[in-house]
Amino acid sequence: MGKAGLPVSPLAPAGFPDLPVIAGVEFASAAAGVKYQGRTDVTLIRIAPGSTVAGAFTRSSTRAACVLDNQAKLAQGGDAPDGAAVIVNSGNANAFTGARGQESVDAVTAAVAAATGVPAGRVFSSSTGVIGEPLPHDRIVAVVDDLVRGLDEGGVADAARAIMTTDTFPKGASATVATEGGEIRISGIAKGSGMIAPDMATMLVYVFTDARIAASLLQHALSSGLETSFNAITVDSDTSTSDALICAATGRSAAAEITSLDSVDGIAFVKALHGVMRELAQLVVRDGEGATKFVEVRVTGAESDADARKVAMAIANSPLVKTAIAGEDANWGRIVAAVGKSGAEADRDRLTIRFGDMILAQNGWRAPDYDEAAASAYMKNQDLVISVDLGLGQGARTVWTCDLTHGYIDINADYRS
């Protein structure tokens, strides 16, 4: 069972991965009783002096207080000569809480600064859970000393659990990059399963690496991966007030400093970082509320990448497409309708639609050898690939989504998230 009492997603991986330790990053988790009882709900992450930090945050105009605070702090630059910290709670989003929201952020980050010696301007925070209720920050402040005592480089799996809300499994991903000077390690954790249609960053995601890299390069490496990871997923088209991605590099690897993203090591690092980001993003979809199918939507042949994204998201967000997938119904007509409503340039008579390798429709018409039985059989797979070629240009984009089931209604008609 997941933390909210929900059964574990059928799309969950076999277990939490064995993430490599990132030298200079320690984790501790505690049960503060912010909302949930009988489970950990606060995590502290301490990042060693000399690290660099980068971030990406939701573009929502109703951003949570902690998001605004993080953005203001990162606007001062990503260097952390005296170290940095991140404090995260689940159970309350501290969003739409007016001036009191900032007071709560100040109280929590000041307590962490006092207990760790990290400057308050380098203490980042995240809150996730119900919107519009005051954050009982005293409960978090009360466990800060315990958290500091419990800090441990091996605490990442517990941290991945403490940040869960309607998540049914903890999410982690890692990569290693072999360089001439030595190995660079990247480890990340994420939470998220509903209110997932990130815009700019997403959900709560923390990625750590022992690479030695300047803050500006780290930020660039992070930002350039957003469009093909967190901005390429959707569970329900609803964008959160609290989406936040924070990435820290401790420089403790034996590898040489990455001084350019175009160098051999730089290219390898960016590729590995983007791979971890994409894997975490896909894990969020695999824990989509009520999901029983993992769906890759590939759009090619668009006039531009932006048009390809419009079409891919129109398909991935269509309730009619998503319910057809839930019902294992090869109802490709709903994909045609989604293309039509997307607002992208499209020519009905040039569309090609595939399920897996099977061509269902082309030239504005059902394929001549269309086989309903084969298409229906394909829909029984747990992982599906829907491809649409618009036949107009070179624009392409792939996004990931899940189906829309009774489980989504169960969770959201009853759960005050």
Add this chain to the structure above:
Amino acid sequence: MGKAGLPVSPLAPAGFPDLPVIAGVEFASAAAGVKYQGRTDVTLIRIAPGSTVAGAFTRSSTRAACVLDNQAKLAQGGDAPDGAAVIVNSGNANAFTGARGQESVDAVTAAVAAATGVPAGRVFSSSTGVIGEPLPHDRIVAVVDDLVRGLDEGGVADAARAIMTTDTFPKGASATVATEGGEIRISGIAKGSGMIAPDMATMLVYVFTDARIAASLLQHALSSGLETSFNAITVDSDTSTSDALICAATGRSAAAEITSLDSVDGIAFVKALHGVMRELAQLVVRDGEGATKFVEVRVTGAESDADARKVAMAIANSPLVKTAIAGEDANWGRIVAAVGKSGAEADRDRLTIRFGDMILAQNGWRAPDYDEAAASAYMKNQDLVISVDLGLGQGARTVWTCDLTHGYIDINADYRS
């Protein structure tokens, strides 16, 4: 039970209204077995010589063959000196059917022209149902002679039933306008309950009047009402390939000709016409697939009407807002999130959110006298009004939607529409 075997929507009106006869408009319905068995599925409407015709159609880039045909015919103007006709079938949308789609339209409209004497260029057609399957037009052609024999000015209620697909009740609305010269009558019918997020026009809607009015004025009166009727509703954010609204004026009223929409009679006629359009649009929402709640979303104080519409539609299309409503959960935090993702200008600290007359949130924060019990009690109503004031300007827009329930999943995971 509705025609697809679904229980009648709890939001349905007590019965089909007693629509006034429009002199010069006759209806006939028949069972052609296009897809459904044991029910009528084809309707013929004959409009008298000397009438004028106007229309509005989906902007989908994957429009159905009949929509493209209607648009081409209306591009020639809306006069019908030798009369006009509309033939409608349910059970098959004749959409994404390539060149064969146009052949089917030609076959059906030619048969109607031959049997009625109406020029083929004035025979309009609509098809609604599954996308991507060839239309068995021979079955429709086979019943045309019967339809012509059955034409009757009193056949409107039967027509409203014949055009239903997943609709659970037939939809009609009317108005009368008293003028010095005599009364003008307006009667309309509509179908639609899923794939409802019209763009330009919507679903299948037929509105008739005995007003005497030039085609260009009729078109203008119709077009100016779209934004506040069919373009202001959404069931599931999915836009159909087949949305079509056709309006005909027979000129048989004793009232004087309407020669300006700014005259006393012109203003009264436009107001009545828009009222009928809005009522039909709202009836479609009341038959939204799986709906148990009818929701009016009023947005005011936006920087522009366009921004107000963005916010209203973001709320009305949010799966999280719609499932909270289904669960009778006063979860206004999800409304905050929907405002934030809308893309419209918004300032968290100027938002005011009301359920009915109750203020839930203002100044970026829960209202001081927020009463969770009262808010929850309000959610038990069948008709709900959610108001959001952005506190920025004069832009305003009201839209209508329904909740998202298990019924929607049931209908769409299993029904090949």
